[in-house]
Amino acid sequence: MDKSGNIHIKPDNDAERVAALERYQIAGSERETAFDSICRLACELFAVPISHISFLDAETEHIKADVGLGGVERLGRAEGFCTLALLQPEIMLIEDAREHHILASHPYVTGEIMIRFYAAAPVITPDGYIIGTLCLIDQMPRGLTGKEQELLQHLAKVVMEQTELRNDNINLISQRDKFIEIASHEMRTPLTALKAAAQLLGLKHADDDALIAQVNKSVQKLSGLANDMFDSIRLQEHTLDLKRSSTNLKIIVDSSRDHIRLSAKKELIIEGDLNIKITADPEKIERVLINLIQNAVKYATGSTITLRTDKLPGFVKVTVNDLGPGIAPDKLPHIFRRYYRSDPSGIQTGLGLGLYIAAEIIKQHGGEIGVNSAQGQGSSFWFTLPVSI
């Protein structure tokens, strides 16, 4: 330990250890409830006021979860005690840090934090690298029975299992995204050909209206799905370009309405002033509107859908209201998430992308999006857009 209390001992295999940690994509990641729960459980089980889970790379200790540390996210690797716990696969147990040959004069012991008891179980990968720690801390000296030490090691194994599950999940999502990107890209060329062929068919066989309309509807649905898939990846990578121009909300609403009439026999009532100038990508805003109205058509039982505009200072608020079943309160917070479907086993099919895309488009325009809904009382999806002066 140097004069400022930094501990500079590293295991011989530190570079390989750090490489193993990087495989798990966890150092520096956001907090996650599963890890917080393990810390809470540790505090309860061992009756300590402080517990934390840390992952340590070459220079930094990343605190993934904690109870009692006030949510601190990281510290220099040499600053804390955990760097010592990386040196051995067994539990590092300090019953009273004032009596420890290295740590007695450490600022965490002599200063305000007043650490006395410290126990760290290493988090070990299946191939044997110590990537992090599950720690217990108390300001009173104390010990751990053999049974308690075993239990702490078990909990550290749970941390490792959770880390692996989390990583498998990240990899699966990335594979799914890759697949969706390739599939939607491959669908584009044949879809363009199909659209052109359907148009030609319409010209040649104008007498068979119903059949042509059916073909057009299916092509349109397929294009919509392919576009949603394609754009959801672009949005995720922040590469969806907005083509902003000065336009009028009325033009966008009228054009969206034309699209809706194709597929629904429901009444769309417009309320409020539509004659509002906005600077926006009209195609993208139209897409948001079509999505909200189509969802109202799809999920609502009533025959009336209302689109209302309200002027707010510097913004216009557009609300699409339906008289459908509404959305359960526990589902509402997730409704704009990618691939989220509130009733995946229901009769209505979909990819769960429409609202995610709508939300991203509105956010990129500097507006907000939200929903008010109560079960059995319909839903009001709304968004705001800055108005042009």
Ligand code: ADP
């Ligand atoms: P999709 O319709 O393809 O499932 P969306 O992102 O458009 O995807 O919608 C996500 C989920 O939100 C839907 O699966 C549906 O359960 C719910 N939802 C959307 N709009 C409404 C609505 N107007 N009424 C009730 N539920 C809705």
